[in-house]
Amino acid sequence: MTDTVSFGYEDIPATEKTARVGGVFRSVAGSYDLMNDAMSGGMHRLWKDRFVRRVKPRAGEQILDMAGGTGDIAFRMEPSGAAITVADINPAMLEVGMARAQKRGLDGLVWSEANAEVLTFPDRFFDAYTIAFGIRNVTDIPAALREAHRVLRRGGRFFCLEFSTVEWPGFADVYDVYSHRLVPRLGQLLARDAESYRYLIESIRRFPPMPAFEAMIREAGFVNTRVEPIMGGLVAIHSGWKI
Template identity: 45%
Template sequence: MGAPLCSVSRLCRASWRAVRPGCQRLHQTQPTGKETHFGFQTVSEEEKGERVYQVFENVAKNYDLMNDSMSLGIHRLWKDWLVRYMNPTPGTQLLDVAGGTGDVAFRFINYVQAQREKIRRNKLDHQQNLSWSDISMSYSQEQKGSLMGSKAVICDINKEMLKVGREKSLQLGYSEGLSWVAGDAEELPFADEKFDIYTIAFGIRNVTHLEKALEEAYRVLKPGGRFLCLEFSQVNNPVLARLYDLYSFQVIPVLGEVIAGDWKSYQYLVESIRRFPPQEEFKEMIEDAGFFKVTYHNLTSGVVAVHSGFKL
């Protein structure tokens, strides 16, 4: 099984950085001369940023279709699990990094609305002798603030991914609690201690410097805030691991060519997964960034893992 790509790595020669929602400007970065990996290739850090940006510019329009095709729809269940595990309450401020097409943010909004409905029903259940007008008034008041202050900020470095996400939000009827910001995971355009929860789903493996992205996650979270990362990991079943490798290298690039006309982008997807640190190593990196109570949960025998940590 394969699954989603997400864009988050730094575009080095001409990186998009948000000044405020809806506003973007270009900034220049100086070559470092350092090398890193782009899949199985060795490239300069600057070149990796540019290549990753191009990958997601290429795949943006077919992003959802390819995710469903590669994972047989299982990526939807992984994201559902992530949001249930998050268990956000009304009023929660979420930052979803590398979330360009809105999958996690939309689930967050739905979950918060369901929680708000539970609170409203419990409140009405505990009130006696309510008239029809009282119940009607309660519904009317709830509709004025259906998220009770909750907000999801979707941050992605790739403008094409954000464009797809905005269009999808309109098609699905999301009109409240969302904002879209172009920004780099290694240099987030937000103030310190602004968010309750930071999520990144299938995106952190694409950053050039994992440590910087984790440090930025720590910086923008409030004390008591939570870091959650859904990412491909190391399969812990030997038989499944062999089948997974066969499917990844022999099938996914072919699907990319047939459906999206893009073999190379999906070849990079497969290779980038194999270069990402296994569960325990990534857990240690999260702890090194300052997070406490770091744990992880394997899903689908470790095809993906959800790492969790708290800023205490």
């Protein structure tokens, strides 16, 4: 990892990013799901449904949902009968997820405060590792990918849902205007926090394009990697296998 990393459009010392990202998510935790609906027009729900269909959780499996604090992915996988551990570095996000689980009467999920770059789980413990809209906020992405590979059993699968680079020319221009001008205003209106949402949009712009991120997944040891663009690359499902 280099000495500096991106925090939105700003380059900061790597040692500062985890704390600064933590501050963003503490600020937005209570309104996170409301803002996801507002920013995506509810489309994030369809993307997450599609993502979980690709994961294909099964009864008896051990699945780690990393950066899954509010529970959106875990709640979708829970009916499969898999044993799901929801991990997040931010306790405020976990608190939101646990409260939502309690309202749904879901008491079988395991909630764990964990750093994706330095997991405390044993080697070869999980059958699947999922991370949705979280990998771009990690300080050392290659380290997080190596940890994902380490905790997966042989034959285990890695799935990542993340914003990416829009490749449809006309749509790219419209989305650029919408995200930079309107999303911070929505953040101010609905969450009283324009700056955190400005960071979230800028972090998308600084995230590696699909081929580069796929290469990072391969470098971490995964094989049979695949990228599935959605809406011209607005978001993408990345996957790989451990053998």
